[in-house]
Amino acid sequence: MDIWHTLQTRLQKTWGYSDFRPLQREIIQCLLTGQDALILLPTGGGKSLCFQLPALLQQGLTLVISPLVALMENQVQELRDRQLPAASYHSETPKWLKKRTLHQLEKQTLRLLYLSPETLLSPTIWDYLIQPQIRINGLILDEAHCLVQWGETFRPAYRRLGTVRPALLHHKPPGTEIPIAAFTATADPQGKNTICRVLQLRKPRLFTQSPYRANLSLKVQNVWTPRGRKQRLFQFVQQQGNSSGLVYVRSRQDSETLSQWFTAQGYPTLSYHGGYEAKERREIEQQWLGGKVPVIVCTSAFGMGINKPDVRWVAHFSPPLLLTEYLQEVGRGGRDGKMSDTLTLVSDRTGWLNPEDQQRDRFFHNTLRQQYRQAQQIVQKLPPEGDLTQLEGIKDAAMALSLLHSAKLLVWLDPFHFQVKPGNVKQALDRSYQQQQEHYQQLRHYLRTSQCRWQFLMAAFGFQPDTAFRCGHCDNCSGAKRT
Template sequence: MAFIMTLLICSISIKFTMAQSELTVRKELEEVEKLLVEVENEVNALLNKQSSLEQKKKSLKSHLRRLAEQKNSAHSWGTESFDWSVELETKCRSVFGISSFRPHQLEVMNVTLSGVDCILIMPTGAGKSLCFQLPALISSGLTLVISPLVSLMKDQISSLSKRNVNAVMLSSSTEKHTMNAVFADMTSSPCKMKLLYVTPEKLAKSKRFMNKLEQCYKKGLLSRIAIDEVHCCSHWGHDFRPDYKFLGILKRQFPQTPILGLTATASTHVLIDVQKILHLQHAQVYKGSFNRENLCYQVQLKPLDHTECMDKISQLILSKYRNQSGIVYCFSRKDTVSVASDLSARGVMSAAYHADLESCERSRVHNLWTEDKIKVIVATIAFGMGIDKPNVRFVIHHSLSKSVENYYQESGRAGRDGLPADCLLLYRLSDVHRQSCMVFTESTGLAQLYSMMGYCCNLSTCRRKLLAQHFNEVWEETSCDGMCDCCSSQFVDVLEPISAERLERSIPLVYEVLDNAKHSDTRLTSQKVLNAVLGKGPLSASSS
């Protein structure tokens, strides 16, 4: 009996303990649930506060932007009423021998001297360099010039030195004692240097240089930063360079120093991209007309046979351009050597220029051409930025460029003296395939190449209008005044435009050719397809 009572008491005790334990757990659960509700309320309150702050931030940014716009619009940048206007004009005459400014030059100089960011888009030879060189002379501090090519920097420094302007360049070949002297001057007041030229690689890879630049800025000696060939920042640009993307830190690191970006070619895509990368969304933008009135644009079919092609080019140079300077652009380094050799054999004084040549040899060839000891330079796109020979009478493209921007830049080497000059492009479909193998890995490579192909294949629209459409500029075809093959009756070496009806009739023939190739296991090329549609060769369509 005692044993049973003990078991009963134990059982009751266990049940009571379990009941107590369950009650405790329930109470804890209620407490946790209450805490969760409180936390959720706090989170919601914080989210509401975050949303409110985001709205306020957006509103303040918008207000700041409007203030900046009002500040900029309040100025008439093209006037001569600024504190520095008299000195600017005086220095322009005494140092550069220039008595009047070209379009946009005065506006851009006033903008950068006012400490406002600016982007300038003007054609080759329109005077972009003066827009930072002249302000540098009347500024108390240093103007940093970022340029992609050492040769371009050397040319500008040589020209400035002849005018007794203190301009210096830092590159990988700069001797240590010179570099130390430059670094010391960067942080000395007053700064003796007026312009310091560097490549973007120098900024990206030299911590010591960036440290000195930071010191220069903190002492108020960094007057402005000029970025030449600013389109190199953008993947949409025709000459994208990875180190240019590093320049995006400049506005954050030196917020009070105005940045001036300069380029000869920038479509809307490129401009937006550049502004985003460099944090220049609120910069003043000046865009000169793309039109070079003295250049005559023409596209001709390129002969399939190399010998015939060389005969065509040499005969043209020896007849129309005898003893005149010109450039022949080629697709590859191998092509430059071959074309230069073949032209020389036909009596055209020419030499090849490409990236594989030693630096001294490139300089030698460049100097021979500049001094008119040879008349024609046969080059890849390595021969581009910084070429400043005014009397180039013709630019011939042995094959199409990889983009419209490239073509505009390359053809723009002609006629920088303002006298008439010709830009002839020899087009062949197989050259498109060669270029596509080189550009297909670029994010916009093929799209830009196909735009260039469209320019070549359009036989009815004014060449200038096609360029205007690409650069988002309004253009009336009547303004060409017969200075392109599509607007002038003097050019007969072009294909007759194909009508829509004829094109529609050709489509079934193309499908038939593709079918024939598939069944005969034949590898197709564009030329084979064309021949077959025209009724030539084993894959010939049944009719043409």
């Protein structure tokens, strides 16, 4: 009773909430008792509070592994605004702030430290964290779906995270426990298994809520020409008035050219992608968050974890590759619980007049196939056991190790040393590649389905709604035309 009184008091005093949302109390209790956990809550479901609050009530440090600088900075700034001991450490952190953070780490005055997987495993941070006197209460993997989406090719450091706990415990006093909790809004059954396996979770407690959001209206519309695609998007945006919204595109070039086109039509927007300098990205974010510019034309680099409650619409100029990406991105609408419209524009299946979607898909899949072929070649250069320093001269070695780990041909002995397992490399990688292809088919099936879109999404993410379920507000339920 005493601990719950303390939690309730801190919740009201620090965050201004009168009570916990569904499952928050149970998740916090799980983390306070040192159990591993996998938590799936819808976007805007209050995931951050679940690990921030217990971290602030304990002596010692909680490490938060986060995928994007913008996401880290957004959460840390909110904590600092509340006078809470949190910091982030990444490639864009100024030198003076890095020095101060390392000093705070050594003096153990921090309660939350936000890091990317790559920074966590960098010599500077790792050498601090393994010091026996540095008390670590837990590891939090925020936006854990990134391990599944990016871990094989784009961000291979994710695949090494499973050995972080045993490696840290090796340097800590006997009896030390470091629980791990993974948080995400989107993980299908296969994704959940991958997260648990890669992180080596120990009998994790599973907390899940259906991804269904009654305030999100989902619509997919076929477009026949590049000009028709632009016009339909512009018409949709005009219908939203001056309300805040996001337009997602698949490339940096599309982000810039589409934003310029909107501005030329008399509707000023800003583009956003990972190619901009950090300062410029922060300025764009602040203009949008502050309502100075209502619309951002962005790649997937924008929006994850950014807390803007009044996003009234989300549009996909072109569909993403994965169903998890789609659900993440549309989920950024309506965090305040009010209605939010979404629209995804899709080329017709033939692509005769508008081949953009098919061309992008082919480019991506050809690139992915080439990466698997590179992995087959690189494995021939690997010793049976080795460490990463031995591979510094081999291009794409880290990606190859990640693909081999995914294909169960490699084990990480610790975050820096690996062992190659015997087996038919070509056969195992071909099987892994085929599984990836099947995963990408999910989104295509969603775009073409005639059933209730929310019913499709719930089933895809492991929830089985009643067969008679209809959301009543997607295009398939409402009878809105798709062409």
